[in-house]
Amino acid sequence: MRSIFIKEINSFFSSIVGYVALLVFLVACSLFLWIIPQYSILEYGYASMERFFSIAPWLLLLLVPAVTMRSFADEFRTGTIEWLSTKPVTDVEIILGKYFATLALIVFALLPTLIYVYTIQNLSYIDISIDTGAIIGSYVGLFFLAATFGAVGIFCSSLTGNQVVGFLISLLACYVLYTGFEQLSKLPKFSEGIDYYLSMVGMEFHYNSISRGLIDTRDVVYFLSVITFFISLTRFSLSSRTGGAGGIG
Secondary structure (H helix, E strand, O other), X not given: OHHHHHHHHHHHHOOHHHHXXXXXXXXXXXHHHHHOOOOOHHHHOOOOOHHHHHHHHHHHHHHHHHHHOOOOHHHHHHOHHHHHHOOOOEHHHHHHHHHHHHHHHHHHHHHHHHHHHHXXXXXXXXXXXXXXXXXXXXXXXXXXXXXXXXXXXXXXXXXXXXXHHHHHHHHHHHHHHHHHHHHHHOOHHHOOOHHHHHHHHOHHHHHHHHHOOOOOHHHHHHHHHHHHHHHHHHHHHHHHHHOOOOEOO
């Protein structure tokens, strides 16, 4: 699994696409937070990261599928998946190696955004401190959200040998899982009690819950369950495409 992890990291940064994806994410964050009036923290007038955490999920909705689109699609296109199947690694180790590499890249993308916290703290009045608890909770929620996007993206990549198709399927799936159920719950026909439970199926509900600064185990279990579900689907998809070749642990 370690060799798969290192291979994925090296592969990502050996391509200009990897650097462009991270650069676009960081530039977009900066533009929204400091330049575009509708979202600018300077226009908002409060020492808060709330604007960032409301925008970040949508930017990650684009970044993560871009990171994961080549995970298996490229292996199928080049035929290296057959080579991997002959190695002494199980399908689960291959999947987890690629998944953990995706998590590392997500963390790498989020780390530079911590400078926003420092900047906002210095822009606030001396006797007013920013809500550290809410910021920590929001970052935890953002990580779980991106980690779930990553699991969905890897599964979608295992369905096709075309990276663009993998990206589009992943983008649609992540969008539906993030906000689709939330939007569905707002329909009048679901306004008699079922709307709350319907919104709980979506990721946006649980992300917003964690972002309040209180990390509820129910939200953590939800994200871990969805991640496990899509990792399992990826294993099934990979096994069916390779005809069960290689060790399946």
